Amino acid sequence: MHTDTERCVRAVRSKDARFDGWFFTAVTTTGIYCRPSCPVVPPKPENMRFLPSAAACQQAGFRACKRCRPDTSPGSPEWNLRADLVARAMRLIADGVVDREGVPGLATRLGYSTRQVERQLLAELGAGPLALARAQRAQAARLLIETTPLPMADIAFAAGFASVRTFNDTVREVFALAPGELRARAPRGGPASTPGALTLRLPFRAPLTPDNLFGHLAATAVPGVEEWRDGAYRRTLRLPYAHGVVALTPRPDHIACRLTLGDLRDLTVAISRCRRMLDLDADPVAVDGQLRGDPLLAPLVDKAPGRRVPRTADEAEFAVRAVLGQQVSTAAARTHAARLVAAHGEPVEDPGGGLTHLFPTPAALASLDPQTLAMPRTRRTTFTTLVGRLADGSLRLGPDSDWPETRARLLALPGFGPWTADVIAMRALGDPDAFLPTDLGIRRAARDLGLPSTPAALTARAAAWRPWRAYAVQYLWATDGHPINVLPA
Incomplete structure (x- = not known):
């Protein structure tokens, strides 16, 4: 633009x-x-x-x-809409890959040469991966300067700078203020009382209707890993350097975020994953404008504009939970997941609530005895195949995933049909055009609205909603009184 x-x-x-x-x-x-x-x-x-x-x-x-x-500013919605090299690179940079693995690591993940990645980012964004990562480090430094009482030397290394001198020079260059001056200008709210805790605001583009977004996360919350407490959705986070706990509260003009981190170097990654989970970089004006073009969807959009797609903080975790939820109720899926968490999750301490574990890694789940799973034999096969592929790296799910290719890989697994592959594409991979025409809730909503209710006919009608069919799914789901559509009290 x-x-x-x-x-x-x-x-x-x-x-x-x-x-x-x-x-x-x-x-x-x-x-x-x-x-x-x-x-x-x-x-x-x-x-x-x-x-x-x-x-x-x-x-x-x-x-x-x-x-x-x-x-x-909110991030550009381009990176959540597109699946090309530049968009995938931007998602990885936001996830801290350049800071942890360097530009060669970024290029390897994308399957391109370092020179190709640098050239395409420079052509489209006016900056290469190092400069983009540097801008991200500067923002992390500013957050730590303004919201914590940490010494500047600790902030420098937590934000990813190689030296205090580089940190000082970058802050002065980007903000025209020395680090101490930035801290002096910050509003006085008192430092966080919990070690490693940060309080910040996550911006978004208005409008935002939070009921289905937080309702979905709260209604499907796995005990021990997630909870709704005091008006906030809380969950544990598995991060590159340590674990974290986040509390996210909807406000009229922002999302209040309280992060408790075991290692402050995880700050930018934690923020990035929270933003992706809540779909905060979406462009609701573009989405709703397209969907309003269908006269049967327009009243739903006008009633509650700005619906977001509830996503995930961990792509592999969501894929496992999608399999656990095949052909069972929301409550049954939560029960299955809670048993896995209690038996195979990593224990954590949560002074602020009732969170007890990180969700088990694919490696931990790959080592369990399938006979202990309380599910039909065919679904046990689906489960063990999925976690085995995730554990050995032959199936990778992440912000850099190529959406069509990953969907095809999922469909090749035993027990994976279009619904499972597409719900993973929508909520884990972030494909804004993923669609669920076979979902019973979608078919009921379509029938009640006068839309075609058979999968083939509904898919044909939904062609006019592209590339935002995942958002149309949210509007259709929201016609039901299920708890996933209600903001918890």
């Missing part, structure tokens, strides 16, 4: 928050870059440059605006 100068100028002049994260405005006369909705008086068009990423602005020598804080 940043190449459409006229459209960008209109967005900046109208301070349109819908475009925050789509592009950034660099002002040549001040050397500052802003989000489109920046509250200051817009500069003259001839003094504006439009760039596709914060990293590109920083690389071009611009510093972040102190008023609108463009580094805290």
Whole structure:
């Protein structure tokens, strides 16, 4: 979008928050870059440059605006819509792969050469993987500076910087303030009382209807791993360096997030996974605009605009839970999962609630005795095959997954039909166009609305909803009174 100068100028002049994260405005006369909705008086068009990423602005020598804080914009919805090399690379960078494995590790995961990855990112985003990761480190540093009492040296290494000097130089360059000055400007709310705990706000593009999003997560919560407590969805997180616990509370203009981390180096990864789980980088205006084109869906969209797709913090975990949920009720699926957690999960301490375990790894599940599983023999075969493939690496599920290829691999497994493959594609892999025409709830909703209710006819009708069929699923599901559609009290 940043190449459409006229459209960008209109967005900046109208301070349109819908475009925050789509592009950034660099002002040549001040050397500052802003989000489109920046509250200051817009500069003259001839003094504006439009760039596709914060990293590109920083690389071009611009510093972040102190008023609108463009580094805290929602992420571009492009990376959750697309499945090409650049989108997959951006999802991996957000998951901290460059910091942990370097650019060669990123390229290996994507199956391309380092040079190809760098060239494509530079062409589309104006910055290579190192610059993009650096911008992410700067944002992590700012969060730690403003929300914790940690010494600056500890923050530098927790944010992923190789040295305190690099940390100081980067903070000054990006924010035009020394780390100590950033801390002095931060609102005074008192430091977190729990060691390793952070309180922050997760922004999103309005509107957002939270009932089906949090209702789904709460209704399907696995005891010990997830819970709804005091108006917040809480769960344990398995992270690269240690485990964490997150509490997520819906607010009118943000999601309140409280993270307790065993290792602060996991901060950016934890935030990225929470944002993906709640689908916070979605563009609801684009989604709802497309779905309103169907006169039978339009009333559902108008009634509760901005529905999100409830996703997951762990793709392999969700795939296992999808198999456990085949042809059984939500309560039965939770019971099956809770037994696995109690027997094979890793115990954790949760001072703030009732969480007790991390969900078992595929390796732990691959070693269990199949005869202990209280399910039909055919489903035991499906379960053991899936966890075996996940454990040995022959099946990889992650933010870098190629959606069509991974779906085909899932369908090749015994006991995997279109419903299981597509629900994993929708909720674990993040495919915004995944569709469930055989789902009984979808077929009932379609019948009641006057839509075709047979899978083939409904799929044909849904062609007009592409590429947002996963969001249409949420609107159709929400016509039912099931607990997954209700925000818990």
